[in-house]
Amino acid sequence: MHATPRDYTLPEGCPVCSADLPVRITAAGANGVCKHCGWFGRPLVTVTHQGLRVTYEGAQA
Numbered sequence: 001m002h003a004t005p006r007d008y009t010l011p012e013g014c015p016v017c018s019a020d021l022p023v024r025i026t027a028a029g030a031n032g033v034c035k036h037c038g039w040f041g042r043p044l045v046t047v048t049h050q051g052l053r054v055t056y057e058g059a060q061a
């Protein structure tokens, strides 16, 4: 399976301002940076039968 796209835009994916969130998938994982508010993080992207499932790690306490 070589069809895995490496760049996504998650509609309203920013957890801070709900703007579209560009996410790039790399060998090291996913990195998302919000162009709108500057939030960045490492969303966890999992491919499911329903599509992409994106979760965010909570802030490390």
Ligand SMILES: [Zn+2]
Pocket: 014, 015, 016, 017, 018, 019, 034, 035, 036, 037, 038, 039
């Ligand atoms: Zn944002």
